[in-house]
Amino acid sequence: MMDVLFLRFDAPMMSFGGPIIDNRGVIQAYPALSMITGLLGNALGVDHSEHERLQDLQERIRHAVRRDREGKRLQDYQTVDFSKPYMDDARAWTTDGRLEQRKGGSASSGTHIRERDYLAGACYTIALTLDRPSESPTLDDLADALRAPARPLFIGRKPCLPAEPLYAGRTTAEDLTAALSDPEFFPNERDDGPYAIWMEADRDDPQARPYTDRRDWQNQVHTGQRWVKEDHVEIATSA
Structure with a gap:
């Protein structure tokens, strides 16, 4: 039997980011391993500079994802005009704590356009366990952090605020x-x-497909592949 922690992703909008090509930010069907790692690290108060802690947490996580409510996909068309004087100040901070020095653009080339995909009205449940369960952080540490996170939590992108607490309970089970x-x-x-x-899943599983959802936290890039399979479950009934 394994100890299992549940997270519930229920929000007006959420985003499970995939590879960004040019100005198009697509989403994938399920939350990536790196996204789960970053969310838990944020709840624990881990800084981006503590890349070894984040890398170790990512390597220990074993999780499975269930889609409870499919929701609808929508696309947000975003523009920012960097030629405006107020965009040339020094008030923007990056996630790793550095001040972002913006440079104003000309009226003809200063508009930045991008498209970002989201899921609206969806709901997902994540079942999560840890390798080396006695090491820190433990599942108890993660549960405490999700109940009282060190920083505000979001589901994918910063506008995607959860509609309810992310912590959804604990159980023991034969597997995820x-x-x-x-x-x-x-x-x-x-x-x-x-x-x-x-x-x-194992690479030789006929249902398995490769996903690049591991993150190199020191260099802040996605690297390597995991083999992930899609399956289905029903609500268990007692005998």
């Missing part, structure tokens, strides 16, 4: 698939089953 079948950990508002789930 069994945990995601437990009727106690389904939201009240959900689609009809079966429910899509995503989990790490």
Whole structure:
């Protein structure tokens, strides 16, 4: 049996970012390993400069994701005119604590355009456990941090604020698939089953597909591949 921690992603908008190509920020079907790591690190109060702590946490996480409510995809068309005088000040801070020195643009070339995809009205449940469970942070540490996070938490991008607390409970189960079948950990508002789930798989599994969702936290880039498969679960019923 394994100890399992549940997170609930329920929000008006959320974003499971995939590779950004030019100005287009697409999303993928499930929250990436790096996203889960960053969210937990944020809850714990880990700084971006503490890349070894984030890398170690990422390597210890084992998680599976269930989609409870599919929601709808929407695209946000964003423009910022950098030629405006007020965009040439020094008031913007990056996530690693550095002051971002903006340079104003000309009226003809100063407008920055980008497209960002989101999920609206979706709901996901994450079942998570840790390798080397006695090491810090433990599942107890993660649960405490999610209940009282060191910093505000968001689901993907900063505008994506959760509609309810992210901590959704604890259980013990034979594996993550069994945990995601437990009727106690389904939201009240959900689609009809079966429910899509995503989990790490062996490379030779015919359902497995490669995803680049591990992060090199020292160099702040995504690298390497994980093999992830999509499956389905139903709500378990007692015999």
